Amino acid sequence: MANDNKKRTIEMKKDTVLKAAIRLFAEKNYEATTMAEIAREANVSFGSVSIYFGNKEELFMACVVLPLEEFTKSLLDFDPSPNSYREEIQTFILKHFELFSTQKEYLRLLVQVIGQYERFSEAFKVVNEHNEKLNNKVSQLIVNGQQANQLADGDAEKIAIAYVSLLFGLRLSYADDPSLENWNQFAEIAMRLFGPK
Amino acid sequence: MANDNKKRTIEMKKDTVLKAAIRLFAEKNYEATTMAEIAREANVSFGSVSIYFGNKEELFMACVVLPLEEFTKSLLDFDPSPNSYREEIQTFILKHFELFSTQKEYLRLLVQVIGQYERFSEAFKVVNEHNEKLNNKVSQLIVNGQQANQLADGDAEKIAIAYVSLLFGLRLSYADDPSLENWNQFAEIAMRLFGPK
Amino acid sequence: MANDNKKRTIEMKKDTVLKAAIRLFAEKNYEATTMAEIAREANVSFGSVSIYFGNKEELFMACVVLPLEEFTKSLLDFDPSPNSYREEIQTFILKHFELFSTQKEYLRLLVQVIGQYERFSEAFKVVNEHNEKLNNKVSQLIVNGQQANQLADGDAEKIAIAYVSLLFGLRLSYADDPSLENWNQFAEIAMRLFGPK
Amino acid sequence: MANDNKKRTIEMKKDTVLKAAIRLFAEKNYEATTMAEIAREANVSFGSVSIYFGNKEELFMACVVLPLEEFTKSLLDFDPSPNSYREEIQTFILKHFELFSTQKEYLRLLVQVIGQYERFSEAFKVVNEHNEKLNNKVSQLIVNGQQANQLADGDAEKIAIAYVSLLFGLRLSYADDPSLENWNQFAEIAMRLFGPK
DNA sequence: AATGAATGAGCTTTCATTCAT
């Protein structure tokens, strides 16, 4: 029991460190962020950070990879063979927009990894795999929708890529925090990528 | 005359340094790039780099700002009140795509500046101003097109932002060198943002 | 009784730690060896190591000093006034060689202490005292042997020092594990130090 | 010319650093010696030390290897086929003793390398090669002397090893600076290793 | 004008030690 409490505390501390690291890495980037800063922000000694996550590189990797599973899960939470394709798209656009406007920091991290993919090749590889899953599922939905005569013609894969690119591009354009409403105003425009009725 | 030759040589050297700096800053990012590396790449001593551009920060600023004028000029090279709006859009999309697929390195630099706008606040300010010019001109064209009944309804400014976001997003998605053809395949899809006929 | 068992266990653990420490200190040297490594090697927590031996310096001291008593006892196990001096010398040479080839690790430790006597001044002092005992006893035997007309002339003390130096020198030369046989081949040569018949 | 002067100055500074490093490494050992200390001792910044020799490991390697050539040359400076073998041996013993009593610091370094040959495997390899040259040449001289009936029988190689071991062993025994006279008193004893007349 | 030797601030990382459990 006492042991359990200890474990919980450690897990909580690790999480605090991770959150702080994500925030700082996102805002300032990998090398401009010092381990000491992260430790200070998380109210632990920098020795503890090393104990928790190994070295700086591993910590960065953890910042990128650990939240990725849940993040992608949210992104993939739609039905690729719905009754109404346009409605389903509309729905996931809103969901995605909410995610992208909410998870600002984590997304800055992803932009960094993608933007310097040579330097962060390992992290990039993992991110890319997840990204591809999203591309594939959106692509699949488009194909299905076209076969069901509910979506206009067009290269499904390219449309999917364009859609995901738009998501990241908007995140970049709205570097300074936009309110959720702003994003919603783009929903109708994003919809256009999938072709007219 | 002799003086002219010398000047030309210096200008040429400065340009070599700038090119090298852009390439390295883009690929590896600001702090991961060392002054020594840039100097080596440009075949000058690092003392010369300092003489030409001052310190590292000023060099980075130069890398971002100096090419910006010409870059934006290319982007703005379209008529906001053409006879055929859809044709004009089609044309500038192709031109923009060519620019974005050609200027890979410089765009990685811009992504960096935008992605860490707090850190590069000064550079960001300049970039943002230019960006706004593009947004405004595209926006203006859309408004004109709508008034001329050639373009579908929709918030012109938002459409412009979405369009520019798509440009940057694609640049990010195609981190690993895309051929120009690939980009052209997205032209039709990008067109969709401006609404159906 | 229960207490006795416990004590025995603690004594055994301490011994395990000491053995591990000697091995590691010998092989890698004082600063290159970490307390954590020693603890791991001995299957105890590093907290226990501190409890058993205090701090790192005290542990090292223990590694040097604790085996010294028995080690010297073995070295001194010969008769300084035997009937046949040459036979006695022959005998202790073999005994010493066996000790020096068997106790490789401990001797590396001693070499370290002697080699950096300023740094390990306290340990060195103790080692030196024991060393002197050996020198003195060998020296005494030589003097006796010379008086008994069984050994050739020569500065007895210097011969003793040379003999002990040869022991350590051979240990150094045969850094990579020598078999006992190799050592024995040096017995006849070592004998020469004590002069011809 | 100015360039030449500069080069000379740098070479001199490098030498100062090397000397300081040898002294400190010898006295305190590799890890107990800090780069800052070496730099301070040599009156340069620690940045310069890095420029001159790379990192700490490379500096240590340089300390071991650079003086080795000349050191071995001195050791090997004898004739393996002289007229009088005993005289030749007598002569090189005195020469070797002088070297070993003069080059105290460098020899402490060698003892360190040999004593922790696993840790300094690269340096050890080089040292060992040179050591073998000495062994071989001494060995050769003994064989020649035996064939010329001037030296007593006995395994020549083992005698050579014993002789070199005695040199190192004495260096170890006389950790605290001995005067040259002391060493000379051992000359006659060392001679005994090569057998009676 | 150009060079690159020299400097030292500032970073990451390791590890002995302490102490609450």
Added chain:
DNA sequence: GATGAATGAAAGCTCATTCAT
């Protein structure tokens, strides 16, 4: 008695910058 989480001193190293040549 035993553990191992936490700390932070201290080290090596990198690199922007200065400045004598």
